[in-house]
Amino acid sequence: MRILHTSDWHLGRSFHREGMLTHQAAFVDHLLEVVEQERVDLVVVSGDVYDRALPQVDAVRLASETLARLAASRANVVLTSGNHDSAQRLGFGSSLIDAAGVFIRTDAGRVGEPVLLHDEHGPVAVYGIPYLDPDAVREPWGLPARSHEAALAEAMRRVRADLTGRSARSVVMAHAFVAGCEPSDSERDISVGGVSMVSASLFDGIDYTALGHLHGSQSLSATVRYSGSPLAYSFSETGHVKGSWLVDLDGSGATTAEFVPAPVPRSLARLRGELESLLSDPDLDAHRDSWVQVTLTDAVRPSQAMERLRRRFPHTLVLGFESTAPVIGPLTTPGTSSRRDRDLVADFVAELRGTAASPAELELLGRAVDACCADGDVDTLVTPTADAEEFAEVLF
Template identity: 75%
Template structure:
């Protein structure tokens, strides 16, 4: 059996206010191409299909299209809910959809009941474990500890109880933070009382564990892997290679895995230097079409820095300042006695930027102060008296 392991689509997510739906649709096209070209028998999606519990209508439309196309392909599909999904919404009509070969597993009560598939070597039991909130399952499952490890261990106990009586090869989908992997900035924290890690040992005996939640690919053991997200969702993922695991099961179980890279609609780049240096450096030519996170180290904060950066790097999304000499002196928050609001605002600009406000900026600040003042003439009078 050939299995394509993917997860964390986060349909509907934006990247620093840039829409990603077109890029996500391109990934769906890629996924279907891989299914056909590699003769994939089973696609597993290990949670976080959507980016939010109440997804935008366009994200729902793309998910519907993706699942309809997969249902019409040669592959069966097993899909679980993640911590970003609404289990009830994603799982709506799942019992009817099973008939199309798309098996959506979002209900903790069904953990331990597999999707049974066949290949030339016999049965394969696929167990979909949705994201388990420890607080939600603690009472019904009689857990003695409040942690993700306790919840997932209890789920795997149900899986193993069923698996032991079948003698079939087994695949498990789980959405969790498993020890040994490095998170990115874009995953939502799922810690409960500071306890979020799950050991890889909970998956012992399973032929393959397809993990979701972390956005970078990881091989924790030969049979326990994260596919990562198909697209980068934070600049901390700039160095990651995105894609899916193509896993092979033979008569004896796990027979190997290779990584299938996904298309990159727009690369990410993190650049650092003075503004003039970044604008002139020929080594940065390859980043001119990338989404850019720039950090400026100029001693004095340059004027119109974002506009100037975008003249060369039009897709600059994040701009930070780290002066080479370190942070400037702390700006006091209390208004000094006898000084006008306008004068304090001018001092603030000078302290933060390192250069005084221009005449045009000073006039704009004065207009802003006047607009916020109960008596529009008060600040002008104080400023003139001082």
């Protein structure tokens, strides 16, 4: 049986306010092409179909179109819910959809009931384990502890109990953080009591385990893998190669796997250095069309840095500063007499930028300070009318 393992689509998610739905639709096109070209028998989607429990209308439409296209393809589909999904909403109508060869498994109570498929070598039992919230299953399952390890251990006990009475090869789908793997910044924290990980040994003896939740493609062993997300959802994933696992399960239960890269809508780049260097370095021309995260290290914070960066890198999305200037200390000393607000602000700007504000900037700062006074005790050197946009443009 040929299996295509994917997960963490996060339909409806944005990337630093950039809409991703068009890119997610392109991945679906790629997925269907792989199914046909590689003659895939089974597609497994290990959770986080949506990015939120109440997905936007366009995301629901794309999911509906995707499942309809998969149902019309040569492959069967088993899909589970992740920690971003609403299990009840994603699982609505699943018993009817089963008839189309798309098996949606979101009910924790059914983890020991496999989807039974067949090839020329006999049956394959596919166990779709949705994301298990330890608080939700602890009481009904009588768990000894409130933890992900306890919840998934019980789920796997039920899987093995069912397998004991069958002569079938086994595939398990699970949405969890397995120890020994590398997370990224774009996964939601699922820790309970400070612990989020489970042991890979829970899946010992299973012919193939298709994991979801972590967004980087990773192999814990020849039979336990994360497919990762099909698109990057944070700059921490700059070095990731996105895609799916194409897994061949033979008649004895042995597996071989090949990674199938997904299309890259726009590459990611993380740049660091002084502004003038980043703007003039010819080696950075390769990132003109990338989504860019920039960390500036100038001792003095440059004026209009984002605007200048976007002239060279139009898709700069994140700008941070790690100045080499001294750390700002206290602006007042306990026990000293009070100082005018405008003087405190002027000192703050001088320490932050490494240089004093110009006369024009001092006037603008004074206007901003006076406009914020609520007690009427204003400094009277200038008229208290502040223009916030002008203030921001001149100062930064």
